Amino acid sequence: MTKQTSLTCKCGQFTMQVEGPHIASVECLCNSCRKAGAVLNTLPGAAAVVDEKGATPFVMHRKDRVRILSGAEHLREYRLSAGAGTRRVIATCCNTPVFLELKGGHWLSLYGQLWTDGDRPRLEMRTMTGDLEQPANLPDDVPNLKQQSLSFYGRLFAAWVRMGFRSPKIVVNGELNV
Structure with a gap:
């Protein structure tokens, strides 16, 4: 039987389900994730997106294995600039970050805060540690990659192959203007 995990925003009005194994569990330290995290942290009632290391935790899943069950009307996209190819999607009912999506990507980077720490x-x-001024200060508990590695891209490519080279669309109605 395929494992299914239910995830909700902080207030419970938005729910989603992910199925099967994840592609990767990472912390991103790129400049744009740190900048967007700082902006999202200013939303009323928002939980911290970026941790004390400057990292944003993500659990990456294939788009075809993510289902929105309720609360889609609360989703809004936030982009760092009008032409940015990356959008961050927030459940505005309680300002919970839900996922990051790259234009044309076949996966979603789900914000780690959707899970309890134990789950x-x-x-x-960790990826994009090369964007940090002091990457040597990071713990050495996992690989600290200056950029994404070949094995990282290999995981993404393997997932895309298993999806039949499809990239499902995730519709979000509206923008979040911060």
Whole structure:
């Protein structure tokens, strides 16, 4: 039987389900995740997106294995600039970050805060540590990659192959203007 995990926003008005294994569990330290995290942290009632290391935790899942069950009307997208190819999607009912999506991507990077600490898949790697001024200060509990590695891209490609080279659309109605 395929494992299914139910995830909700902080207030419970938005719910989703992910099926099967994740692609990767990562912490991203890129400049744009840190900048967007700082903006999202200013939303009323929002939980911290970026941790004390400057990292944003994500659990990456295939889009075809993510289902929105309720509360889609609360979803809004936030982009760092009008032409940005990356959008971060927030449940505005309680300002919970839900996922990050790259334009044309076949996966979603689900914000790690959707899981309780005990249920979130174990951290496998940190990416984009090269964007930090002091990457040497990071713990050495997992690989600290300056950029994404070949094996990282290999995981994404393997998932895309299993999806038949499809990239399902995730519709979000509206923008979050911060």
